[in-house]
Amino acid sequence: MTEVSEIPLHMRRAQFDPISELGEIRDGAGVCPVVTPFGVPAHLVSRYDDVREVLSDSARFSTADRRALTPPDATELTEQEYARARVGNLLSYDPPEHTRLRRMLTPEFTMRRMRALEPRIVEIVDAALDDVERAGKPADLVSTFALPVPSLVICELLGVPYADRADFQRRTVDQLDASHPPQRRLALQQASRAYMATLVARARRDPGEDILGLLVREHGEDISAEELVGIASLLLLAGHETTANMLGLGTLALLRHPDQLARVRDDPASVEPAVEELLRWLSIVHTGIPRTATTEVTIAGSTIAAGEHVVLALPGANRDPALVDDPDRLDITREPTGHVAFGHGLHHCLGAPLARLELRIAYPALLRRFPGLALAVPYEQIAFRPYSVIHGLQALPVTW
Amino acid sequence: MRIVAERDRCIGAGNCVMTAPEVFDQDDDGLVAPLVDEADPVDPASLAAARRAVERCPATALRAVED
Ligand code: HEM
C-alpha cells in the first residue's frame, strides 16, 4: 500500500501540484482507468465540466453502492455490518435518505450561524497563537496550530466539555495518524465513537446549544442515537484533517509566494479571494468518494457501463484551463472561480461556510502575529504527506 | 434578468449568499431565500454577481430568466 508506484495517479503530487500525467490525461482523453486505494477499478474523470457533470447528477452517479468501496476479493461485510458502519454518513446516501439528513444539518451551517460562531473561532485562533509564541521558536506549525484549531472548533460545534478537550484532541490526532496498523486504527475509531456516544447521551438528557443539542431538540426521536453518533463522527473526520491541511499547506504556499503573503497579512480585502484561490490551487481533497454509474453513460467520449465506478480528479478540474487562465499559477488577486475544492452537487461540502470562516480568520491572524514568519529549514526538507486521503504536510517547521 | 430559486433542490451550501449577498439570503432552515422577488428584475449593479451565483450553485437550484 505504501509503494509509490501503487499510489493511484490522481492521489499523487509533485509537492503542491498534481503530477503532470494528470494534466496530460485531462488535456488528452479526459478519462482513464485507475484502481482506487480500496482496490476497486474505476474510471478517472479529470476535466472541470465532466467533474461537475458527474457530481451534479446523483441519479446517474450514486454514492450509495457499497461495491465502490469493496475490493472484488474482500470478505464481505454483512448487510447489517455495512448499515452500522455508514449510519449517519451523509456521503454514503443518495436521495431521499441523503435529503433527510442533510436537511436536518443545514440549519447548523448557515452564514448567520457562522457569524455567531466567529468570535469563538477568533478566540481559539488567538489562544493557539499565544501557545505557539510562548513555546518559542522554532515551532512546528502543523502540530501547534494547524491541527489544534479545527479540532477545537469541532469541540465547540459538538459541545465537547472543556475538561474533555485535551483528551479529545489527543485521540483525534492519533485516530488520523495513517501510520498505525489497521487493528490499532479500528480500535481508535471505536474509542472515538464510544466517546461520541457519551456526548449523544448527554445531549439526549440535557440538550445544549451545540449541534447535537439542537438536533435532539428539533427532531427528538426522529433521529436515532446511532445516527447522531455517525453524524458527530463524520463532522470530526470531514472537518478536522481537511481544514488542518489547508492551514498547513496554505501557509507554506504563502511563504513560497512572499508578495502574496504580504497582501494577505496587510490587506483585509484580499483575504476572501486569497482563501478561494488557495482552495482551488491546493485542492487538498484529491477526490470525493467514488460514484457508481446507475445506467450506461458517456463521459468525454468514454462509455461507462452501469455498475462501473467513477472517481473525480478534483485537482485536475481545478487546474483545468477551461476554468481559469494560467491555472497552475497561484494568484490570490484572481476573481474567485467556481472551483470544486468543496465538491459540487448534493454532497457539496456541508462544512464549507465553516471551513471558509476558519481559514479567513486563521491565515491573517497567524501572519500578523508573526510578521517575520519564515521556514526554519530549507524548503527542500519540508515533508509533504506522501499518500493520504487529504493532501498536506507532515510538519511545517517555522521561525519568526 | 429575474432569479427563480427552487427551494426543493437547495442543499444550503450558502454559496449564493457568499457570492451575491444583495440578492440572496438563507432562512433559518439554511435554504435559499432570494431577496428579490422572482417577478422582479435584479438590480443592474448586482447582475454579474447574481449570474455567478446561479452558475456556481452546487445543487443547480437557481435559474436566471432573461425576459
Ligand atoms: C462514505 C463516506 C466515506 C467513507 C466510506 C470513508 C472511508 C474511509 C476509510 C475506510 C478511511 C480509512 C483509510 C485507511 O485506513 O487508511 C478513511 C480515512 C479518511 N477519510 Fe474518509 N470516508 C468517507 C468520507 C470522507 C469525507 C467526506 C472526508 C473529508 C472530506 C473524509 C476524509 C478522510 C480522512 C481525512 C481520512 C484519514 C486520512 C488518512 O488517514 O490519511 N472521508 N475514510
Ligand code: HEM
Ligand atoms: C477546507 C476544508 C474542507 C474541504 C476542502 C472539504 C472538502 C469536501 C469535499 C470535496 C466534499 C465532497 C466529497 C464528495 O462529494 O465525495 C465534502 C463533503 C463534506 N464535508 Fe467538507 N471539506 C472541508 C471542511 C469541512 C468541515 C469543516 C466540515 C464540518 C465541520 C465538513 C463536512 C463535510 C460533510 C459532512 C460532507 C458530506 C456532505 C454530504 O454528503 O452531503 N467539511 N467536503
